[in-house]
Amino acid sequence: MEYVIEMNHITKVFPGIKANDDITLQVKKGEIHALLGENGAGKSTLMNILFGLYQPEEGEIKIKGQAVKITSPNVANDLGIGMVHQHFMLVHNFTVTENIILGNEPKKGGKINIEDAAAEIKKLSEQYGLAVDPYAKIEDISVGMQQRVEILKTLYRGAEILIFDEPTAVLTPQEIHELMNIMKRLVQEGKSIVLITHKLKEIMEVCDRCTIIRKGKGIGTVEIQNSSEQELAELMVGREVNFKTEKSDAQPQQDVLKISNLVVHDARNLPAVKGLDLTVRAGEIVGVAGVDGNGQSELIEAITGLRKVESGSITLNQKDVTNWPTRRITEEGVGHIPQDRHKHGLVLDFSIGDNMVLQTYYKEPISRNGILNFGKVYEKAKALIEQFDVRTPSEHTPARALSGGNQQKAIIAREVDRNPDLLIAAQPTRGLDVGAIEFIHKKLVEQRDKGKAVLLLSLELDEILNVSDRIAVIYEGRIVGIVNAKETNEQELGLLMAGGTQGEKVENHA
Ligand SMILES: Nc1ncnc2c1ncn2[C@@H]1O[C@H](COP(=O)(O)OP(=O)(O)OP(=O)(O)O)[C@@H](O)[C@H]1O
Numbered sequence: 001m002e003y004v005i006e007m008n009h010i011t012k013v014f015p016g017i018k019a020n021d022d023i024t025l026q027v028k029k030g031e032i033h034a035l036l037g038e039n040g041a042g043k044s045t046l047m048n049i050l051f052g053l054y055q056p057e058e059g060e061i062k063i064k065g066q067a068v069k070i071t072s073p074n075v076a077n078d079l080g081i082g083m084v085h086q087h088f089m090l091v092h093n094f095t096v097t098e099n100i101i102l103g104n105e106p107k108k109g110g111k112i113n114i115e116d117a118a119a120e121i122k123k124l125s126e127q128y129g130l131a132v133d134p135y136a137k138i139e140d141i142s143v144g145m146q147q148r149v150e151i152l153k154t155l156y157r158g159a160e161i162l163i164f165d166e167p168t169a170v171l172t173p174q175e176i177h178e179l180m181n182i183m184k185r186l187v188q189e190g191k192s193i194v195l196i197t198h199k200l201k202e203i204m205e206v207c208d209r210c211t212i213i214r215k216g217k218g219i220g221t222v223e224i225q226n227s228s229e230q231e232l233a234e235l236m237v238g239r240e241v242n243f244k245t246e247k248s249d250a251q252p253q254q255d256v257l258k259i260s261n262l263v264v265h266d267a268r269n270l271p272a273v274k275g276l277d278l279t280v281r282a283g284e285i286v287g288v289a290g291v292d293g294n295g296q297s298e299l300i301e302a303i304t305g306l307r308k309v310e311s312g313s314i315t316l317n318q319k320d321v322t323n324w325p326t327r328r329i330t331e332e333g334v335g336h337i338p339q340d341r342h343k344h345g346l347v348l349d350f351s352i353g354d355n356m357v358l359q360t361y362y363k364e365p366i367s368r369n370g371i372l373n374f375g376k377v378y379e380k381a382k383a384l385i386e387q388f389d390v391r392t393p394s395e396h397t398p399a400r401a402l403s404g405g406n407q408q409k410a411i412i413a414r415e416v417d418r419n420p421d422l423l424i425a426a427q428p429t430r431g432l433d434v435g436a437i438e439f440i441h442k443k444l445v446e447q448r449d450k451g452k453a454v455l456l457l458s459l460e461l462d463e464i465l466n467v468s469d470r471i472a473v474i475y476e477g478r479i480v481g482i483v484n485a486k487e488t489n490e491q492e493l494g495l496l497m498a499g500g501t502q503g504e505k506v507e508n509h510a
Pocket residue numbers: 014015017018019037038039040041042043044045046391392393401402403404405406431
């Protein structure tokens with residue numbers, strides 16, 4: 001059998017951790033090969049080695065049977081390896097074409113020839129079903145289209161092997177569906193794909209084989225047609241995983257959050273939240289379901305004091321907190337697991353310990369008489385790392401060096417530990433592995449059972465249905481329906497999310 005990629009017995013050590021410990025990955029030509037593992041298992045490290053960003057301490061790499069040394073991404077490109085990163089690397093005020101040819105410009109008489117490039121891009125986009133407008137500016141196109149530009153960039157450079165690093169984490173369900181079709185088309189046309197994803201459904205849908213790694217070690221490779229979601233989850237985590245969150249019926253009490261007729265503008269100063277009403281009570285989890293871009297981000301930013309409220313009101317425990325500064329809102333009892341963990345969740349250059357006390361560093365017992373007690377900071381951090389299973393060499397490690405999923409666990413640890421009256425969780429499990437998702441869902445339910453109010457925002461309907469007690473559907477900046485989670489299903493929610501009207505059996509608590 002011809003392998004396009006052979007990574008044999010790869011070992012890579014970082015200070016304090018063996019990120020890859022004798023891992024072997026063999027990818028056949030024309031297959032979609034999944035790389036699966038818990039957060040911090042070492043998937044990105046292995047792919048960064050393949051793309052020339054890191055050098056392994058041990059092991060060999062063969063591309064199409066030839067032993068190679070991939071010393072930089074340029075060498076990887078020359079070997080026909082392309083990488084579609086999770087965080088896109090595009091210049092926002094350049095056009096699609098300008099981005100694709102950047103560093104690889106076709107020249108005619110010393111001048112860059114944009115027309116030729118655009119024609120070539122059009123040809124590639126038709127061949128692989130990657131709809132883009134070559135002359136559109138990146139800042140004006142959707143996230144899904146930006147990703148297609150990243151894919152085209154690799155194809156334009158002649159990639160035969162494409163690495164996708166959690167490509168669906170940032171996409172809407174519709175865009176995910178399109179991406180799955182694009183991947184199928186790419187392999188039909190002879191390309192080979194390595195797909196890093198935590199979503200087992202996606203693996204079952206498009207992949208041929210799957211290599212599993214656990215804590216830096218290779219566990220094995222399975223044929224997808226002979227496997228199941230349950231088996232993959234168990235191989236990855238090393239124990240049985242429960243996909244369904246166990247919980248008793250909610251016992252809701254008094255109103256904690258009450259939002260009335262709220263109007264909030266977006267970054268372009270256009271109305272994004274347009275007269276929204278919503279109540280979350282102590283002892284319940286309210287899920288907000290909706291297609292991305294219907295005012296969810298602006299709603300959370302308004303509640304947490306990150307964005308101005310134009311009109312309407314937000315009350316917390318009967319106190320009007322509309323347009324209060326963020327710190328006062330936090331002190332009033334709001335915890336926030338933000339959507340964008342890099343922008344609003346962590347200071348990446350601070351240690352994980354320092355990040356654990358971002359909102360409490362100036363208070364007792366972390367500080368006394370204005371003096372920070374580092375012993376207390378690290379004692380607290382150590383306890384949270386242990387309790388929330390944050391995989392890090394130590395509490396002194398900079399947040400930046402943690403894997404994406406472990407950064408998220410650190411934020412959740414900090415926010416849940418403060419035991420806020422209202423916990424806002426926005427996409428709390430994005431990028432997390434199934435074992436960690438199970439754990440986080442349990443934590444949300446625990447908060448609820450302690451009599452706290454939980455507001456969950458998620459684009460994953462599975463998550464909304466699994467965790468919430470009531471579900472509020474947001475559409476064009478308003479709550480268009482509130483349903484009991486036990487009495488609804490994906491179809492009904494999908495209809496409401498698309499602006500449909502609410503059926504008879506819907507209760508109304510807004
Ligand atoms: N540049 C680095 N310096 C130090 N440690 C690192 C570095 N990059 C990764 N690590 C560590 O290596 C381990 C593997 O990380 P890696 O990012 O490969 O995991 P992953 O499987 O991709 O995780 P996730 O699914 O959460 O993205 C982690 O413990 C991480 O903290």
